[in-house]
Amino acid sequence: xxxxxxxxxxxxxxxxxxxxxxxxALRCLEAAAKRFGFQMNFRHYDWGxxxxxxxxGTMVPSDWKELxxxxxxxxxxxxxxxxxxxxxxxxxxxxxxxxxEFDQYINLxxxxxxxxxxxxxxNREGRDIDFVTVRENTxxxxxxxxxxxxxxTERETVIQNTVFxxxxxxxxxxxxxxxxxxxxxKRLTSATKSNGISITMPYWDERxxxxxxxxxxxxxxxxxxxxxxxxxxxxxHIFDVVVGSNLLGDILSDLGPACTGTIGIAPSANLNPTxxxxxxxxxxxxxxxxxxxxxxxxxxxxxxxVGMIWAGQMMLEHLGEKEAANAMMxxxxxxxxxxxxxxxxxxxxxxxxxxxxxxxxEGLGLAIExxxx
Ligand code: GGG
Numbered sequence: 001x002x003x004x005x006x007x008x009x010x011x012x013x014x015x016x017x018x019x020x021x022x023x024x025a026l027r028c029l030e031a032a033a034k035r036f037g038f039q040m041n042f043r044h045y046d047w048g049x050x051x052x053x054x055x056x057g058t059m060v061p062s063d064w065k066e067l068x069x070x071x072x073x074x075x076x077x078x079x080x081x082x083x084x085x086x087x088x089x090x091x092x093x094x095x096x097x098x099x100x101e102f103d104q105y106i107n108l109x110x111x112x113x114x115x116x117x118x119x120x121x122x123n124r125e126g127r128d129i130d131f132v133t134v135r136e137n138t139x140x141x142x143x144x145x146x147x148x149x150x151x152x153t154e155r156e157t158v159i160q161n162t163v164f165x166x167x168x169x170x171x172x173x174x175x176x177x178x179x180x181x182x183x184x185x186k187r188l189t190s191a192t193k194s195n196g197i198s199i200t201m202p203y204w205d206e207r208x209x210x211x212x213x214x215x216x217x218x219x220x221x222x223x224x225x226x227x228x229x230x231x232x233x234x235x236x237h238i239f240d241v242v243v244g245s246n247l248l249g250d251i252l253s254d255l256g257p258a259c260t261g262t263i264g265i266a267p268s269a270n271l272n273p274t275x276x277x278x279x280x281x282x283x284x285x286x287x288x289x290x291x292x293x294x295x296x297x298x299x300x301x302x303x304x305x306v307g308m309i310w311a312g313q314m315m316l317e318h319l320g321e322k323e324a325a326n327a328m329m330x331x332x333x334x335x336x337x338x339x340x341x342x343x344x345x346x347x348x349x350x351x352x353x354x355x356x357x358x359x360x361x362e363g364l365g366l367a368i369e370x371x372x373x
Pocket of ligand 1: 077289
């Protein structure tokens, strides 16, 4: 008898709205699994600031790595509860630790106009927004190299180094070129600030230029981050694949979805593209919404669950469940489109406040779950 396909998923809801958007997203994944004949085995880990850290003084237990390596993928909500733990401690104790230790060097963040989500930038010059940011995810400005001297005195001095390694830059740039090559527009935009940051950023430009020679079919342009942000806001439809360092990629991948109407729908995949499941030092990839824990709306039941659900869709695609992933995407798109149409007719309100509605996390999540079934 053929074995049923089964996946073990580490579920880390985390903090704030992460805890609220995770349950409906898990139900959507379960609905997809049931419809397409595979199993999702969820292993829940209570590793948040107000939960685990409060009790143990660390964000994760000492055997965190083995626990996560026993899974096929990691499904992550959000981290950050500044009232309990300073953000740099909670982030470096969890999500940034995972990205680095599992060498998840690609952070892929699709940014697309979804029907039903209102954006003043929709359909400019007859084209829709549809691009992907590829963020370098393990080095760059997110380096722990640096220090503070003369603390508490007038001579207080603080230094933090940016680290670009040849391996680190080349692999993310090459990934972005490959992705651009696979898309119809075949266009790659590289973000730097090489007129001001005069050592690391020109190095990035140099590597883009060198690697670009292997991809004559891909049109490349380079922008400084400041003007690139302006173009994102005024002409987001011109972009296709956008690659940037850890910090610049992070900023662009919040700004992009904001241009499509809300960051609440944006998903991301933290990938180690070369990891092999059979390898004893297996590095699982991690899927999370782009948004953080949003303490300002946490506990109100109004967080948009779509970013979390869409991240689950990316996880299914990564696991090879293409049909289920397509069905999930269709369900998200149909529910948002029909939700807006119903709102305009004055018949109920599924859309959450970030999408200019009065809906709830549970209500929207349930509608998508039903559409997947
Ligand atoms: N779900 C993503 C999340 O919790 N983000 C919080 C955050 O700020 N992460 C740091 C980063 O992505 O650089």
